[in-house]
Amino acid sequence: MTHPSIECVQLTKNFGTFTALSRLDLKLEGAKCVGFLGPNGAGKTTALKMLTDMIFPSSGECFINGINVREERKKALAEAGVLIESPEIYPSLTPRQALEMVCDLRGVPQNLRRDRIEEVLSEVKMQDWVDKRFGKFSKGMKQRINIAAALVHDPGVVILDEPATGLDPRGMAEVRDIVRGLKRRNRLIFMSSHILQEVTDVCDEVALIDKGKLLFYDTLSNVTSKFADGAPTIDVGLSRPLGDESTLKQVEGLTGVTSCVLLEPKRLRLKFKGGPSAQEQLLASLVELKIGVITLSEPESALEEIYLKQISKGD
Amino acid sequence: MGETEEKTKPEPAGSGSHVPGSFQQILKLTRAQFQEYLASRRFVILLGIVAMIGLIITAVVGAFHDRAFLHALVSSPLAFYGSFWGGAASFVIVLSAVFFGGDAIAGEFQNKTGYFLMGLPIRRTTIYVGKYIAALLASICVLFVFFLIILANGVYYFGGDALPWQFGPSLLLSIIYLVAVLSTTFLFSSLFKTSAYGFVLTAILFIIGFSLLQDVVQSILDYQPWMVISYASSAIGGVFGTATDPCTGAVINTINWGLNGIYGIPGGPAARAGCPATGGPREALLSGPTWTPGIAEAVVIMVGYFVITSIVGLLSFEREEFA
Numbered sequence: 001m002t003h004p005s006i007e008c009v010q011l012t013k014n015f016g017t018f019t020a021l022s023r024l025d026l027k028l029e030g031a032k033c034v035g036f037l038g039p040n041g042a043g044k045t046t047a048l049k050m051l052t053d054m055i056f057p058s059s060g061e062c063f064i065n066g067i068n069v070r071e072e073r074k075k076a077l078a079e080a081g082v083l084i085e086s087p088e089i090y091p092s093l094t095p096r097q098a099l100e101m102v103c104d105l106r107g108v109p110q111n112l113r114r115d116r117i118e119e120v121l122s123e124v125k126m127q128d129w130v131d132k133r134f135g136k137f138s139k140g141m142k143q144r145i146n147i148a149a150a151l152v153h154d155p156g157v158v159i160l161d162e163p164a165t166g167l168d169p170r171g172m173a174e175v176r177d178i179v180r181g182l183k184r185r186n187r188l189i190f191m192s193s194h195i196l197q198e199v200t201d202v203c204d205e206v207a208l209i210d211k212g213k214l215l216f217y218d219t220l221s222n223v224t225s226k227f228a229d230g231a232p233t234i235d236v237g238l239s240r241p242l243g244d245e246s247t248l249k250q251v252e253g254l255t256g257v258t259s260c261v262l263l264e265p266k267r268l269r270l271k272f273k274g275g276p277s278a279q280e281q282l283l284a285s286l287v288e289l290k291i292g293v294i295t296l297s298e299p300e301s302a303l304e305e306i307y308l309k310q311i312s313k314g315d
Numbered sequence: 316m317g318e319t320e321e322k323t324k325p326e327p328a329g330s331g332s333h334v335p336g337s338f339q340q341i342l343k344l345t346r347a348q349f350q351e352y353l354a355s356r357r358f359v360i361l362l363g364i365v366a367m368i369g370l371i372i373t374a375v376v377g378a379f380h381d382r383a384f385l386h387a388l389v390s391s392p393l394a395f396y397g398s399f400w401g402g403a404a405s406f407v408i409v410l411s412a413v414f415f416g417g418d419a420i421a422g423e424f425q426n427k428t429g430y431f432l433m434g435l436p437i438r439r440t441t442i443y444v445g446k447y448i449a450a451l452l453a454s455i456c457v458l459f460v461f462f463l464i465i466l467a468n469g470v471y472y473f474g475g476d477a478l479p480w481q482f483g484p485s486l487l488l489s490i491i492y493l494v495a496v497l498s499t500t501f502l503f504s505s506l507f508k509t510s511a512y513g514f515v516l517t518a519i520l521f522i523i524g525f526s527l528l529q530d531v532v533q534s535i536l537d538y539q540p541w542m543v544i545s546y547a548s549s550a551i552g553g554v555f556g557t558a559t560d561p562c563t564g565a566v567i568n569t570i571n572w573g574l575n576g577i578y579g580i581p582g583g584p585a586a587r588a589g590c591p592a593t594g595g596p597r598e599a600l601l602s603g604p605t606w607t608p609g610i611a612e613a614v615v616i617m618v619g620y621f622v623i624t625s626i627v628g629l630l631s632f633e634r635e636e637f638a
Contacts, residue, residue: 015638054433054637074436078334082434085637088427092354093347098431104343105435107333150434153332 004065004079004156004188005029006051011060013046013212020046022212023060028205031186033179035193035203035220039311043212044192045085048161051190052082064157078106081155083146086165091135095126095145098134099152106153120148123178139166147178158182160191164198176202196303206303208310215310224302231258231271232279233302236286237295241265247291254285334436344437344445345452352415352453361414361457365407369464372399376468392469392477393555400465401485401552405545407461408493409521411454416500417517418510419446420632425510433637443632447501447625454493462486481570485554488613492548495617495624496521499544502628505635521545539576539606544620546576546606550613573609 011024021043028034038044049055051062053073062069067076089098099117102108108116121127124144134142143166150158160179164172172195179202182189193199199206200220207217216223224232242248242262252260256272263269272282286293335343352358376399380389388398420443423429432442469478503520504513525545532540540546556570571577608616 049637052434054430056636074334074337074438077434077436078332080436084434085427085430087430087434089431090347090351090428092351097347097350101343101347102435104347105335105340105437107335109332146431149431 003030006157006190007063009061011050011062012058014058019212024214026207026217028188028190031188032204033183033189033202035191035199035206037206038209042209045161048084048159048192051159052084079155080157080159081150082159083150083163084161086143087146089134092133094131094133096130099149102149102152108153116152120152124148125174140168140171143167156187158187158189162192164195196307200303210311224298233271235297236268236293238266239292239294250289254282256282337438337441340437340441341445345448348446348449349452352449357414362460365457365461368403369461373468389472392473392479395469396479396482397552397555401555404489404551405548407458408489408496411457412496412500413518413521415450415453416497416504417514418504419450419501420504421507421513422510424508429637439633440629443629451497481555485551488551488554491614491617492551495544495620498621498624502624505628505631533606541616547608547613547616550608550610553607554610571609572611574611576606576608576612
């Protein structure tokens with residue numbers, strides 16, 4: 001099995017004198033989920049649209065599984081599942097009819113169709129609406145069917161443009177579950193998102209762009225350690241309040257710890273020096289202190305801090 | 316990173332899918348789009364308008380057929396079908412083309428339905444052609460309803476045996492005209508990203524614009540308006556071409572099958588003014604200042620419109636960005 005891949009080479013898009021995307025070089029390969037981050041107007045959707053031949057590059061090229069999208073759109077998109085800009089589906093169709101049309105146009109074998117359609121509809125929790133017309137659907141329901149349509153042929157490469165748009169919190173969590181499921185099946189997922197929590201939860205790597213330029217592309221853990229003041233940060237959850245000032249001093253004195261802040265009575269934020277082995281040692285030392293450590297996690301706001309820092313640099 | 320990945324044995328992607336050829340995709344897309352048209356509100360509205368036109372014709376003919384101004388039109392099957400089918404079919408065709416073609420492409424942008432199709436492994440040409448054929452089939456359905464209304468009237472007045480053979484060529488011409496008008500509306504629709512622009516522009520062009528242009532070219536510029544598609548449409552009624560000889564009172568065949576249009580209208584006022592001593596009967600019955608197309612000429616104009624507007628429309632859609 002060849003590795004699924006997405007590649008942008010010097011991808012540039014100008015709208016008149018405005019450069020929406022400037023010389024984007026990005027190569028994604030293998031089974032993983034890559035989050036595509038950036039503020040509004042950064043060029044995320046522009047890049048994804050060029051990747052799917054909805055708009056054309058001013059210069060540069062893009063490839064899906066090594067196939068040039070502009071030159072061989074049909075072949076390139078054959079193994080890709082695409083969701084761009086929350087499309088509308090013809091209002092007189094039902095989800096079953098829409099997905100059958102997708103299967104028809106994608107050539108999903110007849111004997112697999114029924115099962116695939118039922119499987120994806122169940123994945124997006126729309127199995128009870130299978131024969132109702134789209135005209136009556138809410139935005140979130142339509143988006144669920146759009147996700148199902150992107151996945152019904154079991155693609156190797158999945159390109160999602162803000163898939164959680166229009167979904168309620170439960171729907172967002174379900175999208176994350178779907179993406180995790182795709183990762184387990186060794187698919188390559190390239191997903192733009194505004195929701196940093198979503199990216200932290202499901203993505204292995206992140207690419208951040210702003211004003212049409214790629215700021216960085218790396219694994220999530222590298223990004224967090226590289227950009228967060230150079231020091232890794234962890235949040236420590238406790239089963240009981242920390243107690244007095246001396247206990248806090250004890251924690252601060254642990255090997256490798258550079259700073260310690262009590263965020264809440266039962267939550268500490270630590271910055272420390274070193275890599276995974278230092279983190280392992282730190283966890284052991286914290287447990288030895290018997291302060292009631294129950295969780296050790298990357299802070300939810302780490303990516304947000306980095307995001308805001310990097311974006312504001314460009315202003 | 317937070318998540319411990321449970322890596323399993325790689326599964327092949329694609330469910331064994333094999334993307335069909337473009338021709339197969341056109342058929343599949345046409346079927347889906349045709350069903351969409353049939354279920355749409357605009358189809359019902361258009362059928363209502365056509366039924367209304369048919370009802371008005373039925374009521375007017377029923378109420379006034381013995382009056383002088385209508386008597387000539389219902390005096391023979393040829394005159395009846397020529398006047399009512401030939402006169403109104405082109406209007407029904409234009410309405411259908413505007414309804415189904417006016418926003419066919421522009422609507423894909425505005426309503427965002429295009430994003431659904433554009434994410435699929437399908438050529439833009441396939442989308443364009445599939446939608447075109449679906450719109451053509453939907454328009455033919457509407458035209459057929461109008462045909463049935465006229466036929467019912469004709470059978471009522473003249474009986475089932477009196478259907479003139481000219482109805483066949485006229486139907487064929489109306490289909491060719493529909494093909495041409497629809498491809499022209501698709502072209503205009505492909506130039507816009509807003510449904511209303513495509514819809515309004517095509518409506519104005521076909522209901523007013525082309526007729527006005529035809530009048531300007533032939534009456535003011537005194538030139539044969541072969542470049543105007545509405546000019547070709549008069550062949551739909553022209554194929555029934557009969558007129559009453561003003562000198563002898565005999566019904567004379569005035570069909571011009573040729574490639575050249577004729578300056579004048581059969582049975583026009585100038586023809587009634589006097590009986591020429593020489594010249595064929597057809598020429599004797601013609602009067603200016605308008606032109607009447609030959610049947611072959613009309614077909615060439617319609618096919619020309621279809622070919623040119625299809626090519627330009629396809630090229631335009633190929634270059635259109637879903638920005």
